Amino acid sequence: GENVEQHPSTLSVQEGDSAVIKCTYSDSASNYFPWYKQELGKRPQLIIDIRSNVGEKKDQRIAVTLNKTAKHFSLHITETQPEDSAVYFCTTNAGGTSYGKLTFGQGTILTVHP
Amino acid sequence: SAVISQKPSRDICQRGTSLTIQCQVDSQVTMMFWYRQQPGQSLTLIATANQGSEATYESGFVIDKFPISRPNLTFSTLTVSNMSPEDSSIYLCSVVLESTDTQYFGPGTRLTVL
Numbered sequence: 001g002e003n004v005e006q007h008p009s010t011l012s013v014q015e016g017d018s019a020v021i022k023c024t025y026s027d028s029a030s031n032y033f034p035w036y037k038q039e040l041g042k043r044p045q046l047i048i049d050i051r052s053n054v055g056e057k058k059d060q061r062i063a064v065t066l067n068k069t070a071k072h073f074s075l076h077i078t079e080t081q082p083e084d085s086a087v088y089f090c091t092t093n094a095g096g097t098s099y100g101k102l103t104f105g106q107g108t109i110l111t112v113h114p
Numbered sequence: 115s116a117v118i119s120q121k122p123s124r125d126i127c128q129r130g131t132s133l134t135i136q137c138q139v140d141s142q143v144t145m146m147f148w149y150r151q152q153p154g155q156s157l158t159l160i161a162t163a164n165q166g167s168e169a170t171y172e173s174g175f176v177i178d179k180f181p182i183s184r185p186n187l188t189f190s191t192l193t194v195s196n197m198s199p200e201d202s203s204i205y206l207c208s209v210v211l212e213s214t215d216t217q218y219f220g221p222g223t224r225l226t227v228l
Binding site for chain 2: 034036044102105106
């Protein structure tokens with residue numbers, strides 16, 4: 001089955017710095033790559049997603065890049081704020097047949113220090 | 115987005131008993147899923163809930179342990195059967211909205227088995 005590797009497992013930055021989280025996947029058929037943010041005690045929330053027909057997508061301070069040849073994708077957060085502190089999960093759809101059947105990375109605990 | 119509700123939000127159960135979790139969404143959805151999130155871990159897909167037919171289970175999960183029903187498009191139940199302490203987790207339903215083709219999670223059910 002699909003395997004998603006996520007790095008780093010923890011990331012600590014100062015407010016205003018940038019944060020980058022990287023993921024690799026194994027199934028070349030994967031074509032949908034959403035990112036979720038999970039605050040403590042809350043449900044995962046979709047923050048951005050990218051489909052395989054584009055290489056980059058940006059939404060305000062958040063951007064995602066995709067390299068299908070290398071089978072890796074990354075989340076970039078600029079001008080980080082304390083409220084960005086959470087666990088971030090990269091995900092992808094194994095087999096590329098459904099946008100819902102997702103395989104999750106191990107998660108990155110992001111801490112933004114004021 | 116959509117309003118996704120789960121009942122109960124949390125429960126403490128005795129070993130050997132069963133618990134049924136309900137998931138209701140207020141919008142048209144194409145797909146519904148059940149995930150498990152063990153303490154401090156990532157999310158793992160349990161099964162795809164299929165309307166009016168048997169659920170499709172992922173490797174490591176079986177119908178006898180996690181029976182799932184989906185009698186209509188917007189409602190599903192997951193039962194955790196013959197529980198043991200290892201079943202202590204957060205169980206989350208998720209849906210793919212017909213309008214956006216993206217996946218959203220319910221608030222989760224925190225289960226503790228003594």
